[in-house]
Amino acid sequence: MSDDHLSLAADAAEGDGHWAFGTGFEDPLHGVDTTVPDGVDTAALAALCLALGDDALVSAQRLGEWVTAAPELEIELALANIGLDLLGQTRLLYARAGLLDGTGRDEDAYAYFRDADAFRNLRITEVPNGDFAFTVLRLLAHSAWRLALLRRLTSAPDPVLAAIAAKGVKELAYHRQFAADWAIRLGDGTEESHRRMTEAARALAPLLAEFGRDDSAAFLGVDAAEVAAEAREVWERVLGAATLEIPEAVAESADGRRGAHTEHLAPLLAELQVVARAHPGATW
Template sequence: MSDDHVYLSLAEGHDDGDARWAFGTGFEDPLHGVDTAVPEHVDAAELAARCLALGDDALVLAQRLAEWVTRAPELEEEVALANIGLDLLGQARLLYSRCGQSDGTGRTEDAYAYFRDAGAFRNVRLVELPNGDFAFSVLRLLVFASWRLAHFTELASASDPVLAAIAAKGVKELTYHRQYAAEWVVRLGDGTPESHARMRAALAAQAPYWSELFAAHDAREAVLADLHQVLAAAALPMPTVPPLPGRGRDGEHTEHLAPLLTELQSVARAHPEATW
């Protein structure tokens, strides 16, 4: 079947022609001309906590997407996933920088990314799960991008002008991430019996972790509407979302995060005074 209608519909309201380009390919500074002083009416501690959590989400999933380099089913998909990872890495860098400005520590993005242990990370647990097969990874990307897009759409009008600017740039990137993932979920779900079975297995494995996303943000109905639309086109059932004990936002993580961080942080920790 033709699945163009699914992701074209998802793109409504986000028709920027640059939405498909990765963070690393554009040179326009999203913070150009933005006053970086924390406004007096903004709770600096709350702002720092939000930026840290959103930065951690992006950094950890960027690392998981980087693991597909040399392993993706086709070169085109390898490049696409790498570029999406770069988008998320760019978001993480901006958010960590804002966190350092807001929490009064003046810490750099490297300090947040490379010199914290797993218990200090505040990412949702969905992003730290191992990649599994391609079906698992594109389904996770769909759910994450849909959720983050809803969040960033609201944050584009945040009281803090820096966070608002970061979110506005992120909306363009996340719109493409969601479209890309939706296309693959439909192709695999409505494809061969094998690909359909793999998508169903991915749904069953991930659904418990969706509850944490919905608890972390109040755009649940909008995100579920997105997922219903794509899953229906993919001939896949909408799973139940059972609550899962613990919260990554509170520093409670799966056993998979620490090894991921060990690999991510190894060079920086081995050469802590190095400049790049």
């Protein structure tokens, strides 16, 4: 059995970055200068923040489903904390979107009072957790891609988005490393864990193509194919270290960024939104 740790730390962004948190709890951007710089496409910026916020919210909801169900308490706490990191990113991105799209909506309005067809998350975030092997590899794929994207957005002309991205890069570097460690441990583990990891990799392969089609940050000069290639390199490196066969990339044609979701998103949102919709306008 090989070493079950492959350090990906060198791939993470360096430097302190900037914190995007404001000074208020109800408004995460309270006290932050939210002026949009000249020359920035406000509508495109709002759409990007909304899409990335949707990815994070749906991913966090799926991770939350592991609470009380994870294989070990330590894993349960780790997955819960990763979910909380993503919820923090969601709050900041939704708050930014609400200031940009002209609707004046707050983060709760985006999270709780939109139907599935209004969400723009990638489909990989919404499919059910499956077993722990599937969750680990889904987390690896999505965090590797999101980290590659947010690293590029740290130099975005909008200082608020750049600050949110800088904060997210630090969190995602841990998410990716956690997933990589478990992928290697399980892939190069027992015959049963290897089998499950192999099945999970095959099941996820069609969903990875969506990364290369995501052009939501193109207006900022971000090349979707380049981001996807960087994430793919991490995916292949980790699977190789895990002694797993790298599945052939077979692309799905559906695109969550354009509202084409699986049948799994609506039930997930129904569970997430039920209390807020039963008591509209309530605060707690």
